[in-house]
Amino acid sequence: ASFSVADLCGVSFEAVKSSLEKFKPQTGRMEKLSVNGKEAYLLLAKNPAGFNVSISAISADTRKKDIYLAINNRISDGVDTSWLKDVDFTPLIDENTLSFTLAGTRAEDAKIRLEEQNAVNCICFDDMKTAIENVIKNSNGDVIYFLANYTALYETKEFLS
Numbered sequence: 006a007s008f009s010v011a012d013l014c015g016v017s018f019e020a021v022k023s024s025l026e027k028f029k030p031q032t033g034r035m036e037k038l039s040v041n042g043k044e045a046y047l048l049l050a051k052n053p054a055g056f057n058v059s060i061s062a063i064s065a066d067t068r069k070k071d072i073y074l075a076i077n078n079r080i081s082d083g084v085d086t087s088w089l090k091d092v093d094f095t096p097l098i099d100e101n102t103l104s105f106t107l108a109g110t111r112a113e114d115a116k117i118r119l120e121e122q123n124a125v126n127c128i129c130f131d132d133m134k135t136a137i138e139n140v141i142k143n144s145n146g147d148v149i150y151f152l153a154n155y156t157a158l159y160e161t162k163e164f165l166s
Contacts, residue, residue, distance in 0.1 A: 038165060040141055045149040047165065049158045051082065053091035059152055064096035068147040072102060073140045074119075075109040075133060075157035082155045086111045089118045098124045103146050108136035109157045133157065137164045 011021045036047040048063075050056040063070070078084045089111075097105075098119075105127040107115050112129040119127050130136035140149060153161045 040149060040165060043141075043144060043149060044147070045151060045165075047151045047153070047158070047162060049155070050152050051154045053088050056092040056152070060092070060094060060096050063150050063152075064099075066148065067101055069101055069103055070146040071104045071106065071140055071144040071149045072097060073106045073108070073136065073149065073151045073153075073161070074112075074115050075107070075136070075151075075153040075161055076111040076115045077109045077154060077157045078111045079156045082157075086114050089114055092118065094119050094122050094124060098122055104128070104140070104143070106130070106136050106140040108133040109153070112136075133160050134164050137161065 007025070008018075008021050012018075038045040038047060046063075048059045050059045063072070076082075076086060076089070078086050102124075103126065105116075105119055105124055107113075107119075107127060107129045108131075109115075112131075116127045116129050128139070130139065137151075151161055151165070
Protein backbone atom coordinates (compact mmCIF):
# COMPACT_ATOMS: atom_id res chain seq x y z
CA ALA A 6 0.00 0.00 0.00
CA SER A 7 2.83 2.38 0.87
CA PHE A 8 4.56 1.67 -2.39
CA SER A 9 1.39 2.21 -4.42
CA VAL A 10 0.76 5.61 -2.84
CA ALA A 11 4.41 6.59 -3.22
CA ASP A 12 4.37 5.49 -6.86
CA LEU A 13 1.27 7.62 -7.53
CA CYS A 14 3.07 10.56 -5.93
CA GLY A 15 6.12 10.07 -8.16
CA VAL A 16 8.47 8.62 -5.51
CA SER A 17 10.99 6.25 -7.03
CA PHE A 18 10.97 2.50 -6.35
CA GLU A 19 14.52 2.73 -4.94
CA ALA A 20 13.55 5.47 -2.47
CA VAL A 21 10.61 3.40 -1.20
CA LYS A 22 12.71 0.24 -1.02
CA SER A 23 15.43 2.04 0.92
CA SER A 24 12.91 3.47 3.40
CA LEU A 25 11.27 0.10 3.98
CA GLU A 26 14.65 -1.59 4.53
CA LYS A 27 15.46 0.96 7.26
CA PHE A 28 12.09 0.61 8.99
CA LYS A 29 12.29 -0.62 12.59
CA PRO A 30 8.99 -1.70 14.17
CA GLN A 31 8.02 -0.47 17.62
CA THR A 32 8.73 -2.77 20.54
CA GLY A 33 6.62 -5.88 20.27
CA ARG A 34 5.28 -5.24 16.79
CA MET A 35 6.62 -8.49 15.25
CA GLU A 36 10.04 -7.30 16.36
CA LYS A 37 12.75 -9.59 15.02
CA LEU A 38 15.51 -10.54 17.45
CA SER A 39 18.47 -12.85 17.61
CA VAL A 40 18.56 -14.89 20.82
CA ASN A 41 21.73 -16.95 21.22
CA GLY A 42 22.02 -17.08 17.44
CA LYS A 43 18.42 -18.24 17.02
CA GLU A 44 15.75 -16.23 15.24
CA ALA A 45 13.09 -14.89 17.59
CA TYR A 46 10.15 -12.50 17.47
CA LEU A 47 8.60 -10.34 20.17
CA LEU A 48 4.87 -9.65 19.83
CA LEU A 49 2.59 -7.47 21.91
CA ALA A 50 -0.87 -8.94 22.34
CA LYS A 51 -2.97 -7.22 24.95
CA ASN A 52 -6.50 -8.33 24.14
CA PRO A 53 -8.27 -11.15 22.25
CA ALA A 54 -8.15 -9.36 18.89
CA GLY A 55 -4.42 -8.70 19.22
CA PHE A 56 -3.72 -12.22 20.37
CA ASN A 57 -5.72 -13.75 17.54
CA VAL A 58 -3.88 -11.66 14.92
CA SER A 59 -0.51 -12.61 16.45
CA ILE A 60 -1.53 -16.27 16.59
CA SER A 61 -2.54 -16.14 12.94
CA ALA A 62 0.87 -14.74 11.96
CA ILE A 63 2.74 -17.30 14.07
CA SER A 64 0.71 -20.24 12.77
CA ALA A 65 1.55 -19.21 9.19
CA ASP A 66 5.20 -19.94 10.02
CA THR A 67 5.58 -23.65 9.30
CA ARG A 68 8.96 -23.99 10.98
CA LYS A 69 9.37 -25.80 14.29
CA LYS A 70 8.79 -23.27 17.05
CA ASP A 71 8.77 -22.74 20.77
CA ILE A 72 6.36 -20.23 22.24
CA TYR A 73 6.76 -18.08 25.33
CA LEU A 74 3.55 -16.50 26.59
CA ALA A 75 3.51 -13.93 29.39
CA ILE A 76 0.28 -12.60 30.86
CA ASN A 77 0.11 -10.07 33.68
CA ASN A 78 -2.98 -8.55 35.25
CA ARG A 79 -1.56 -5.36 36.62
CA ILE A 80 -3.52 -2.11 36.53
CA SER A 81 -2.07 -1.13 33.13
CA ASP A 82 -3.08 -4.52 31.71
CA GLY A 83 -6.52 -4.67 33.31
CA VAL A 84 -6.99 -6.90 36.32
CA ASP A 85 -9.68 -9.10 34.75
CA THR A 86 -8.15 -11.78 32.53
CA SER A 87 -11.40 -13.52 31.63
CA TRP A 88 -10.77 -12.27 28.07
CA LEU A 89 -8.33 -15.19 27.68
CA LYS A 90 -11.44 -17.31 27.03
CA ASP A 91 -11.88 -15.34 23.79
CA VAL A 92 -8.39 -16.15 22.49
CA ASP A 93 -8.26 -19.01 20.01
CA PHE A 94 -4.94 -20.76 20.59
CA THR A 95 -5.87 -23.78 18.44
CA PRO A 96 -3.93 -22.62 15.34
CA LEU A 97 -0.76 -22.97 17.44
CA ILE A 98 -1.58 -26.44 18.67
CA ASP A 99 0.00 -28.53 15.94
CA GLU A 100 3.10 -30.58 15.16
CA ASN A 101 5.17 -27.43 14.54
CA THR A 102 4.76 -26.02 18.05
CA LEU A 103 7.15 -27.88 20.33
CA SER A 104 6.48 -26.15 23.65
CA PHE A 105 4.64 -23.41 25.51
CA THR A 106 6.55 -21.60 28.26
CA LEU A 107 4.21 -19.51 30.40
CA ALA A 108 5.05 -16.67 32.75
CA GLY A 109 3.53 -13.61 34.37
CA THR A 110 1.07 -13.06 37.17
CA ARG A 111 -1.63 -14.99 35.26
CA ALA A 112 0.50 -17.78 33.77
CA GLU A 113 -1.71 -20.44 35.33
CA ASP A 114 -4.81 -18.93 33.69
CA ALA A 115 -3.07 -19.06 30.31
CA LYS A 116 -2.05 -22.67 30.93
CA ILE A 117 -5.63 -23.65 31.75
CA ARG A 118 -6.85 -21.97 28.55
CA LEU A 119 -4.21 -23.71 26.42
CA GLU A 120 -4.98 -27.09 27.98
CA GLU A 121 -8.71 -26.53 27.37
CA GLN A 122 -7.77 -26.33 23.71
CA ASN A 123 -5.67 -29.53 23.96
CA ALA A 124 -2.22 -28.00 24.15
CA VAL A 125 0.53 -30.15 25.61
CA ASN A 126 4.08 -29.35 26.72
CA CYS A 127 2.94 -26.32 28.75
CA ILE A 128 5.16 -25.30 31.64
CA CYS A 129 4.57 -22.38 34.01
CA PHE A 130 7.12 -20.26 35.80
CA ASP A 131 6.57 -17.79 38.63
CA ASP A 132 9.52 -15.71 37.48
CA MET A 133 9.71 -14.23 33.97
CA LYS A 134 13.48 -14.22 33.82
CA THR A 135 13.62 -17.92 34.68
CA ALA A 136 10.93 -18.64 32.09
CA ILE A 137 12.86 -16.78 29.39
CA GLU A 138 16.10 -18.52 30.32
CA ASN A 139 14.27 -21.86 30.18
CA VAL A 140 12.75 -21.36 26.74
CA ILE A 141 16.05 -20.16 25.32
CA LYS A 142 18.05 -23.00 26.87
CA ASN A 143 15.59 -25.75 25.96
CA SER A 144 14.33 -24.55 22.58
CA ASN A 145 14.53 -27.28 19.95
CA GLY A 146 12.70 -25.27 17.33
CA ASP A 147 13.98 -23.14 14.50
CA VAL A 148 12.40 -20.00 15.94
CA ILE A 149 11.10 -18.71 19.28
CA TYR A 150 8.03 -16.51 19.54
CA PHE A 151 7.68 -14.30 22.62
CA LEU A 152 4.08 -13.12 23.10
CA ALA A 153 3.28 -10.83 25.97
CA ASN A 154 0.60 -8.47 27.13
CA TYR A 155 1.37 -4.85 27.99
CA THR A 156 3.43 -4.87 31.21
CA ALA A 157 4.84 -8.32 30.47
CA LEU A 158 6.14 -7.06 27.12
CA TYR A 159 8.57 -4.58 28.61
CA GLU A 160 9.83 -7.03 31.23
CA THR A 161 10.34 -9.64 28.51
CA LYS A 162 12.17 -7.14 26.30
CA GLU A 163 14.39 -6.10 29.20
CA PHE A 164 15.37 -9.70 29.96
CA LEU A 165 16.00 -10.46 26.28
CA SER A 166 18.21 -7.39 25.98
